[in-house]
Amino acid sequence: MNGNYQDWAKETAKKIAEKMEWVSEKSKDKIPYTTVNGTHDNRLDPKIEFTPDNGPRWWCNGFWAGMMWLMYHETGNERYREIGEYTEKSLDSCFDYFYGLHHDVGFMWLPSAVADYRLTGSEDGKRRGLHAAALLAGRFNPVGRFIRAWNDPIVEAGKEAQALDNRGWAIIDCLMNIPLLYWASDMTKDPRFKQIAMLHADRAMECFVRPDGSVRHIVEFDPFTGVMVRDYGGQGYGDGSSWTRGQAWGLYGFVISYIHTGKQEYLDTAKKIAHYFMANIPESGLIPVDFRQPKKPAWEDSTAAAIAASGLLEISRQVGEYERDLYLNAAIKLLKTLEEKRCSWGRENDCILEKCTAAYHDKEHEFNIIYGDYYFMEAVFKLKGDDVFLW
Ligand code: GLY
Secondary structure (H helix, E strand, C coil): CCCCHHHHHHHHHHHHHHHHHHHHHHCCCCCCCCEECCEECCCCCCCCCCCCCCCCCCCCCCHHHHHHHHHHHHHCCHHHHHHHHHHHHHCHHHHHCCCCCCCCHHHHHHHHHHHHHHHHCCHHHHHHHHHHHHHHHCCEECCCCEECCCCCCCCCCCCHHHCCCCCCEEEHHHHHCCHHHHHHHHHHCCCHHHHHHHHHHHHHHHHCECCCCCECCEEEECCCCCCEEEEECCCCCCCCCCEHHHHHHHHHHHHHHHHHHCCHHHHHHHHHHHHHHHHCCCCCCCCECECCCCCCCCCECHHHHHHHHHHHHHHHHHCCHHHHHHHHHHHHHHHHHHHHHCECCCCCCCCCECCECCCCCCCCCCECCHHHHHHHHHHHHHHHCCCCCCC
């Protein structure tokens, strides 16, 4: 099945490069999240409100820069470096007024500032990455051994009594943020960042991963005693369900923790989640929003497919040759399906991946989402044989 996969990856990388050549110029002053009538939106638009969900602090704001750094690595074209640097600088306002920054500082500054440092040695990139790492480390709950996900919700006056208390909430996605802490320990030679990352990853192994290999999205701990209280379905279908992007964050996140620490249990856990994910890939190769959602409506999430593919490729690089093809073949199936059925290569759309979904119960489903494009690009470049690794 995977005999000609490198030729396929080269061909697809060429299509990505052709598309990025014009899209990068068209969107060079933006930080896109999605599209409006096929055109990238802009999270830097001064007209939009400065909230965690919208303006510069939006958790997805590192992926456009990440795409520029992947393209820079791929082509050596300085234009991608300039656009990547512009995006990175544009996020500095988040540090000036850091209220509302969240655990997703890893998603924001690893593919932007830290990628810049890794690829060019930029001192500004290093400073920004370390600033973000200090904010992430500051969210650690030492009694519960977890990193708090979000902040106190903004509550309307008079409705304080009904406000949600999320001080003890941690989410599976955070496994993709903690690589910022591994990197910070490498930079500073101070083990504290890595210690926090490993305590969080250990607690996630204990409390998020179910015996069948599926993972919970949100786990609530008592923030004072650290005891696990309950879990929530979060962005998936419901309590006890299996949000596919969460499964993808889990399998990718644990293999990254293995790469940075060498701790065997992390690789074993990544494999366990991967086996569950692979066993649930439908015949079509198209990934639903939740593996346990009702048959109708059959909402899809192409981002889950792209993230899982990139994570499976990372696992395939870490295991012995007898196991390698299992993960490689699954990644190839996901990527080829996306390319055949869910990619837009023309000028009618600034994004590549179609049918991405942020959350099962949101009003909107199946639209363009920037991190779908980022992980698809990352996975295709890896499959082609690039040594790229921004996490
Ligand atoms: N990190 C939030 C999400 O995956 O939607």
